[in-house]
Amino acid sequence: MDESTGQRFPQQRGTLDLTGIESMDQCRHTLEQHNWNIEAAVQDRLNEQEGVPSVFNPPPSRPLQVNTADHRIYSYVVSRPQPRGLLGWGYYLIMLPFRFTYYTILDIFRFALRFIRPDPRSRVTDPVGDIVSFMHSFEEKYGRAHPVFYQGTYSQALNDAKRELRFLLVYLHGDDHQDSDEFCRNTLCAPDVISLINTRMLFWACSTNKPEGYRVSQALRENTYPFLAMIMLKDRRMTVVGRLEGLIQPDDLINQLTFIMDANQTYLVSERLEREERNQTQVLRQQQDEAYLASLRADQEKERKKREERERRRRKEEEVQQQKLAEERRRQNLQEEKEKKLECLPPEPSPDDPDSVKIVFKLPNDSRVERRFHFSQSLTVIHDFLFSLKESPEKFQIEANFPRRVLPCLPSEEWPNPPTLQEAGLSHTEVLFVQDLTDE
Numbered sequence: 001m002d003e004s005t006g007q008r009f010p011q012q013r014g015t016l017d018l019t020g021i022e023s024m025d026q027c028r029h030t031l032e033q034h035n036w037n038i039e040a041a042v043q044d045r046l047n048e049q050e051g052v053p054s055v056f057n058p059p060p061s062r063p064l065q066v067n068t069a070d071h072r073i074y075s076y077v078v079s080r081p082q083p084r085g086l087l088g089w090g091y092y093l094i095m096l097p098f099r100f101t102y103y104t105i106l107d108i109f110r111f112a113l114r115f116i117r118p119d120p121r122s123r124v125t126d127p128v129g130d131i132v133s134f135m136h137s138f139e140e141k142y143g144r145a146h147p148v149f150y151q152g153t154y155s156q157a158l159n160d161a162k163r164e165l166r167f168l169l170v171y172l173h174g175d176d177h178q179d180s181d182e183f184c185r186n187t188l189c190a191p192d193v194i195s196l197i198n199t200r201m202l203f204w205a206c207s208t209n210k211p212e213g214y215r216v217s218q219a220l221r222e223n224t225y226p227f228l229a230m231i232m233l234k235d236r237r238m239t240v241v242g243r244l245e246g247l248i249q250p251d252d253l254i255n256q257l258t259f260i261m262d263a264n265q266t267y268l269v270s271e272r273l274e275r276e277e278r279n280q281t282q283v284l285r286q287q288q289d290e291a292y293l294a295s296l297r298a299d300q301e302k303e304r305k306k307r308e309e310r311e312r313r314r315r316k317e318e319e320v321q322q323q324k325l326a327e328e329r330r331r332q333n334l335q336e337e338k339e340k341k342l343e344c345l346p347p348e349p350s351p352d353d354p355d356s357v358k359i360v361f362k363l364p365n366d367s368r369v370e371r372r373f374h375f376s377q378s379l380t381v382i383h384d385f386l387f388s389l390k391e392s393p394e395k396f397q398i399e400a401n402f403p404r405r406v407l408p409c410l411p412s413e414e415w416p417n418p419p420t421l422q423e424a425g426l427s428h429t430e431v432l433f434v435q436d437l438t439d440e
Contacts (some may be wrong), residue, residue: 015064074263075377077223078246127153130210134173139185146189147197150204154216157204158231158238165260165268165275167201167232172217174225175209179247183226190250196257201230228253230260234267243297334394342388346381348372357421358429363391364436375422382421383409386434395437400430407432 128151135149150157154170162166173190174180187193197203206213219228223245230242242260244253349356349372359382361369368387373381379398386392398407407424408415 005412012059026106027148032232073240074244076244076248078244078248078252078409082255083359100129105373112392125211127212130212132297134205134207134210134213137207138173141181141182145194147194147203152201152204154206155211157202161202161231162233162238163203165233165262165272166239167230168232169197169201169203169257170216170220170229171203172213172220172222172227172229173205173207174227175207175214177225180225183247187226187248187250187253193250193253198255200261203259230257230263232268233372234264235273236271292433329386337387338390341384345388346374346377349374356428357428360429360431361386361434362431363389363397363434365391367391371420374418375426379407379409379418379424382407382432393436393438397435398436399433399435400426401433 016049056398131149131151131153135151138146138149150160152160157170160166173184179373194255206216208214208217220227220240221231221245226247227243228242228244228248229240231238231240232241234241241264242256244256248256351358351372353372353374356372357375358370358372361371363369369386371385373385382398386396386398398409399405400407408418
């Protein structure tokens, strides 16, 4: 195992703890994408968890929405020092024709080349790849001690700065400019500059030789290099509030950045207050909506219970009505059956008939009914006679007193064919009792 691999294992475990990634392979792949920069990898992972697209899966490119036309933009330009002394002016005058000729021919060549082959930087195909490539080349040349680069597209950096209400410092690197190397080595990588940038703003950087950097260059329209632009949310638009151009020294850069932030801090404070007010209004509106929905649900529940109560009463009324109809049909059927029994009764024997039996029936309502029957008639005739009476109960049994017994007037297992009056042991005159069995 080489030394670099051994140093990366703790980085993988740290990333596992911070991001919750369970797979060591996935963790290693994430760190490799971010050039083994734990802070950038964790930032990108947390952005994904918050619903922000990963910088390695950017959304389709959109036009840059930055206000650069504000006349109140603070601009600070550092001019190159003038030659000093006779020797300095002499060298300057000698080199001036060569420098003028060189840059003139170079501009003419670039201008002519555009007609032959379009500038490849005008087509942005892999913006994240442009950022990562610039980071790698920067670290190879100037080391790893530098401000934390935002590892995402320019549009994503704008969106994050807008969402988090933070300053966004944009650095456009001119590879061919004579001051770029000194600025990066001595100013941008200075410890105090790194501390200020990392603690108070987001930092996005790219080379103008890359399509993504060229696209931003066309939007910000720098005049010279090194070029820095401070962008923030102002009047609800992402606005350039400061431009720093030229070879600026570390202390001067810190002073200029601090001045720009102090001068525009009130806009961020105002925007935070407005956001809090909007959030409170939104929360209040949400609470009102929830209260309205709760009231609506309560009203709907009351209406549902009323409908159920009306339905219950309707079903109860229908049930009572059906019971009444059923009872009416039952009574009607019972009356028809009584009439049929009455029509089927044999005629009553005369009092002079020696084979007749005089029976007095005592009904449950204490009324008495008297009728004659023939000894040869079945006890069923007695039951049919009593059943045909209007005042007789629906179900009953006939009892004799001496001896006390129940007369088998209807067919049963013991008496499939009820006996005759004579077989039942009745005398010429009898008193029988009718026992109501309707409720049993």
